[in-house]
Amino acid sequence: xxxxxxxxxxxxxxxxxxxxxxxxxxxxxxxxxxxxxxxxxxxxxxxxxxxxxxxxxxxxxxxxxxxxxxxxxxxxx
Numbered sequence: 001x002x003x004x005x006x007x008x009x010x011x012x013x014x015x016x017x018x019x020x021x022x023x024x025x026x027x028x029x030x031x032x033x034x035x036x037x038x039x040x041x042x043x044x045x046x047x048x049x050x051x052x053x054x055x056x057x058x059x060x061x062x063x064x065x066x067x068x069x070x071x072x073x074x075x076x077x
Contacts, residue, residue, distance in 0.1 A: 010054065012047040018054055019061050026057070033060055 010018065016026040049057070 008050065010049040010051075012049070015049040015054060015057065019057055021061060029057065029060055029064075 007014075012023055012026060016023045019026065021029075
């Protein structure tokens with residue numbers, strides 16, 4: 001078995017790959033769980049993540065995957 005690669009910093013793309021999601025999904029997750037407003041994202045000059053950040057994001061990813069899809073109710077007039 002090859003040794004596990006350990007890094008101290010992950011780019012946005014690397015973080016998304018580690019989580020098994022797209023960068024768009026990662027950005028959406030951060031918008032909904034981490035920052036309060038979209039403007040707060042512009043205050044972060046570089047999106048880098050530490051291994052501990054990935055642990056939390058992985059928990060959120062697993063929670064989202066385990067939730068049943070929401071049904072949409074269409075109204076008939």
